[in-house]
Amino acid sequence: MWMTPKRSKMEIDESRGFRAEWTQRYLVVEAPEGEGALCLVCRRLVVATGEPDVRHHYEAEHDYYERYVAEGERAALVERLRQGDLPEAAPLTPEERAARAGLGLARLLALKGCGWGEGDFVHRCMEVMLRDVLPDHVSVLDGIDLSPEITRQRVLDINQNLRSQLFNRAKDFKAYSLALDDQAFVAYENYLLVFVRGVGHDLEVQEELLTIINLTHHFSVGALMAAILEALQTAGLSLQRMVGLTTTHTLRMIGENSGLVSYMREKAVSPNCWNVIHYSGFLHLELLSSYDVDVNQIVNAISEWIVLIKTRGVRRPEFQALLTESESEHGERVNGRCLNNWLRKGKTLKLIFSLRKEIRTFLVSIGATTVHFTDKEWLCDFGFLVDIMDHLRELSELLRVSKVFAAAAFDHICTFEVKLNLLQRHIEEKNLTHFAALSQVVDELKGHIQDDEKILDPGRYRVVICRLQKEFERHFKDLKFIKKDLELFANPFSFKPEYAPISVRVELTKLQANSNLWNEYRTKDLGQFYAGLSAESYPIIKGVACKVASLFDSSKICEKAFSYLTRNQHTLSQPLTDEHLHALFRIATTEIEPHWDDLVRGRNESNP
Numbered sequence: 001m002w003m004t005p006k007r008s009k010m011e012i013d014e015s016r017g018f019r020a021e022w023t024q025r026y027l028v029v030e031a032p033e034g035e036g037a038l039c040l041v042c043r044r045l046v047v048a049t050g051e052p053d054v055r056h057h058y059e060a061e062h063d064y065y066e067r068y069v070a071e072g073e074r075a076a077l078v079e080r081l082r083q084g085d086l087p088e089a090a091p092l093t094p095e096e097r098a099a100r101a102g103l104g105l106a107r108l109l110a111l112k113g114c115g116w117g118e119g120d121f122v123h124r125c126m127e128v129m130l131r132d133v134l135p136d137h138v139s140v141l142d143g144i145d146l147s148p149e150i151t152r153q154r155v156l157d158i159n160q161n162l163r164s165q166l167f168n169r170a171k172d173f174k175a176y177s178l179a180l181d182d183q184a185f186v187a188y189e190n191y192l193l194v195f196v197r198g199v200g201h202d203l204e205v206q207e208e209l210l211t212i213i214n215l216t217h218h219f220s221v222g223a224l225m226a227a228i229l230e231a232l233q234t235a236g237l238s239l240q241r242m243v244g245l246t247t248t249h250t251l252r253m254i255g256e257n258s259g260l261v262s263y264m265r266e267k268a269v270s271p272n273c274w275n276v277i278h279y280s281g282f283l284h285l286e287l288l289s290s291y292d293v294d295v296n297q298i299v300n301a302i303s304e305w306i307v308l309i310k311t312r313g314v315r316r317p318e319f320q321a322l323l324t325e326s327e328s329e330h331g332e333r334v335n336g337r338c339l340n341n342w343l344r345k346g347k348t349l350k351l352i353f354s355l356r357k358e359i360r361t362f363l364v365s366i367g368a369t370t371v372h373f374t375d376k377e378w379l380c381d382f383g384f385l386v387d388i389m390d391h392l393r394e395l396s397e398l399l400r401v402s403k404v405f406a407a408a409a410f411d412h413i414c415t416f417e418v419k420l421n422l423l424q425r426h427i428e429e430k431n432l433t434h435f436a437a438l439s440q441v442v443d444e445l446k447g448h449i450q451d452d453e454k455i456l457d458p459g460r461y462r463v464v465i466c467r468l469q470k471e472f473e474r475h476f477k478d479l480k481f482i483k484k485d486l487e488l489f490a491n492p493f494s495f496k497p498e499y500a501p502i503s504v505r506v507e508l509t510k511l512q513a514n515s516n517l518w519n520e521y522r523t524k525d526l527g528q529f530y531a532g533l534s535a536e537s538y539p540i541i542k543g544v545a546c547k548v549a550s551l552f553d554s555s556k557i558c559e560k561a562f563s564y565l566t567r568n569q570h571t572l573s574q575p576l577t578d579e580h581l582h583a584l585f586r587i588a589t590t591e592i593e594p595h596w597d598d599l600v601r602g603r604n605e606s607n608p
Contacts, residue, residue: 022051024074026058027065027081040081041065051204056593063595096600098143103599105146106154110587113568119146152580159583161594166208170235173198173206174543175550177244177277178228180260182215182252183284184562190215193585194228195557196237199550203531207402207557209589210235212582221252225263239268242276244551249280249288249475277482281413281475282555284562285396286389290344292471293388293464296381299343301372302352305359306339312366318358322351338566346386346393353386353437376445376455383438384461388468391419391434402556405526407490409553410479417472424465427458489530489548492541493521504540511538557589564588 018030018037028037028046037046037054041062046054065077092100109118123146130138170176176198184193196210211231218224232239245264247253253260261278268276290299306326309319326342342348352359360373372378398412423434432439438456445455479486488495488504493512497505511517521529530545564585565572572581 019051022054024078026054027062027078028054028058029082040078051202059595060593064597066595092597092600095143098140100596100600102144102146102150103154103158103594103596105144106151107158107587107594109151110155110158110584113564113571113584113588115571115574116148116152119148119151122146155583155587156579157599158594159586161599162586162590162592165592165595166206166210166590167235169200169206170196170198170237172200173237173241173550174201174546175199175241175243176237177242177246177550177552178210179246179283179552179558180228180253181248181283181558181561182250183248183287184558184565191581192218192224193558193561194231195552195561195589196235197550197552198237199546203527203546203549205527205549206591207552208592209557209561209582209586212578212585214578221258221260221263224252224260225267228264229267242268243547244277244279246282246552247278247280248283249471254278254280277478277551279476279479281472282399282409282552283558285399285555286346286392287341287344289392289468289471290385290389292467294344294385295460295464296378298378298382298385299340301378302343302349303339305352305363306343308366308368309359309362313362316362318355319362322355325351338569341566344389346389346391346396349386349389350437353382356382376449377457379441379445380438380456383441384435384464386437387435388423388464390437391416391423396555399554400556400559402554405490406479406548406551406553407486410476410483410486413472413476413479417469420465420469420472424462424469427461427465430456430458485544486548489541489545490526493518504544507538507541511541560589561585 018028022028022037023040026037027040029040031038031045038044039046039057039062044057046057105119105122109116109122123141123144127138127141130141176196179195179197181193181195182190184191192213192215194210194213195207197205197207199205211227213224213227213231215224218227229239232242245261247261251259256262261280265276265278306322309316309322310326313319314323325348343352356373360370363370372382395412395416399409426432426434432442442455449455484499485501488500488508492508495508497508497512500508517529517533520532524532527549530542530549533542533545535542572584576584
């Protein structure tokens with residue numbers, strides 16, 4: 001579900017009420033006290049009654065009952081459960097319990113990015129522990145096979161199970177959008193990660209990895225296009241339901257005549273397709289924007305410092321916070337591309353700037369060059385880069401918050417553009433109120449240079465800010481085209497009907513005149529409000545709500561994949577098939593719970 005940030009937490013919590021259709025779908029009834037949902041199978045109370053909470057409980061604990069799929073069977077099952085007649089699943093045999101334990105451990109190893117051979121080490125650790133703590137139970141490990149071959153196959157089986165569940169849900173998507181990320185990989189080959197965000201009949205949002213495409217084997221845009229269309233067809237997703245496309249702003253993605261976006265839009269143009277909304281600034285906002293504002297190759301110089309610190313200054317106490325931050329991001333060892341990406345973060349640059357005096361002392365002590373510390377233009381450029389990247393970091397953190405509705409994300413973008421206008425005026429006036437690092441540099445240089453005019457060149461930085469403004473306008477221009485639509489569906493009761501599209505004015509007027517719907521709007525979060533809106537009475541509003549909900553409102557799932565890769569870059573740099581790589585990333589990013597009993601008993605839903 002989406003949540004609008006304008007609602008208070010108390011209002012959102014109060015709106016998480018029980019819905020009658022959950023009884024047959026998830027085998028729960030409203031709790032006697034009126035709070036939560038009572039599971040008819042295990043008689044446990046699911047306290048948080050948002051649909052995802054209820055569904056996760058059902059899928060994790062009682063997916064056995066999915067075999068009762070026909071409507072009559074389902075109704076009879078609910079009645080039996082109400083009377084206490086519990087159709088029990090066949091108990092797992094000792095061999096099946098061991099297989100389930102092995103599957104769970106394989107999943108944990110995948111989540112931690114461990115190599116296939118780590119399973120044997122885990123097995124030996126458990127054997128040592130049991131021998132000392134529970135010596136009578138050491139034999140239970142005999143049936144748990146954690147050999148590399150078995151672990152590898154179990155990871156593939158889990159991926160297949162998750163993939164089947166995603167495809168079954170995708171059949172019910174009323175609208176969906178894609179996110180295409182070609183900048184995540186820092187390993188030995190480059191890949192395109194394709195994520196899908198779909199919205200079902202109840203407006204519940206699902207974000208999952210759709211596929212991974214090897215860019216070495218699909219070098220041309222035409223080959224990429226064919227691979228994406230094949231993945232959509234396999235998942236049962238037609239182009240007629242595609243609403244949005246979120247990408248990085250690389251030439252491969254947004255080249256004017258040869259970019260993938262142009263091909264996708266051309267393919268999606270037909271009388272039955274919606275106009276595809278494209279925006280390219282959400283993904284890796286800090287990383288890609290840093291190239292526009294790094295006017296003096298600052299990051300290249302800093303990367304040389306970091307290499308020296310990691311090799312010759314690792315024991316110095318003044319650098320421990322920096323080294324700890326580096327290791328938390330990508331481990332003790334790091335390749336050049338990963339280091340470059342880390343250094344282009346506002347948080348990292350700010351930390352390095354605070355250590356500039358210690359770094360200079362260190363460079364002098366080892367006989368390395370310190371020419372940059374005597375170059376006033378370079379120092380000013382360094383301070384400016386730190387400040388601008390810190391502002392971009394704040395925006396990037398806001399855009400990582402998921403399920404807030406695209407209108408809220410667009411508000412953050414618009415606010416930042418206004419902020420850029422302010423920064424531009426301030427830099428022209430040499431007002432450094434919002435340029436803390438640059439202000440420090442200027443103050444330090446004033447002690448050595450008497451003429452202020454020789455220290456700061458505001459025109460140099462005004463050009464950079466103007467360039468960043470133009471880039472933001474280009475990346476988010478499609479969202480500007482639907483600005484009124486976003487405002488209308490975020491605030492349907494305060495939007496004036498005369499400003500709405502002609503096709504929706506009658507429905508909007510009718511909606512605003514309905515006091516019951518007004519009360520629901522006030523007490524429910526925005527997603528729940530639209531989910532409960534009658535599709536028969538408000539078909540246009542309901543349809544557009546599905547479209548807007550399907551737009552990616554954050555970079556969270558892409559950041560999750562990027563974080564997984566940077567933490568486990570050395571494991572993922574080992575020779576892996578595309579199939580195994582796909583499995584690892586799906587397990588690392590999914591919110592779907594595997595159907596463990598089906599995996600144990602070898603049952604997998606057939607793929608579309």
